[in-house]
Every structure is written in structure tokens, then in C-alpha cells.
Amino acid sequence: MKSLKFVSIAALVLLSSALFAQKNPQSVKLEQTPGKFTTEQLTLKPGSYVFEVSNKGIDHEVAFFLQSEKDKESGEYSTAIANSGLSKTIRDGESAKSGVIELKKGTYVYSCPLNPTPKYTIVVE
Secondary structure: OHHHHHHHHHHHHHHHHHHHHHHOOEEEEEEEEOOEEOOOEEEEOOEEEEEEEEEOOOOOOEOOEEEOOOOOOOOOOOOEOOOOOEOOOEOOOOEEEEOOEEEOOEEEEEEOOOOOOOOEEEEEO
């Protein structure tokens, strides 16, 4: 009976920790300048994240796009990550946030399809 109580309590602690992480994701701030992001590579731990992107000196609206690992057949980063888009496109001096994104171990890339920028790497280890 005691072991059943312990297992139940342990499961409750794990579930509440997972829910807390989703409600309190880590924030990653990125700045876009003409033709590039100022941060060109990130190394993160698995978990929940929100990306906050700022437009610094670009004379048109910009966005943010996060993709998963390369497709094995095409060799392209083609799969968009759910919730990774910004809440709006942003003009010079503005910022916007993505939705909450759950990153697992692996390699991802981020870029702006409107700026356009190179694809920068996020390694989650």
C-alpha cells in the first residue's frame, strides 16, 4: 500500500512539473538586422520555449520560422514546428513572440522568410 502511495505521489510531481514547464517556458530573445539574426547558433536543453524576436533596423516587416531536422530524402529542412510562428509580423522597432514550443533533443534551424536570412542552427542536447 505504501509503495502505491509513493508511485502516485511521484506521478503527480512529474505531471505538475511538466505542466509548470509549459506554463512557464524559457524565453529566447533574438534580434533581426538587415539580412541576418545577431545570434547565429544556439545550444539549448530539452524543454518549453518561447522565442521573442525584435526587428532592429529592417525597413519592412519580418517574421520567424523554426524547422526540425533535415528530411532524409530531400536533405531540406522542410517541417515547420507547431506554434513557432510569431503572433504577428514585426516592423522596425517592434517585437513579437512565438507560441510555446516543446523542443526535444535534436537539431533545428531558424530563419526569416521575409528578411531573408540564412538558416541558423539550434542544437538541443
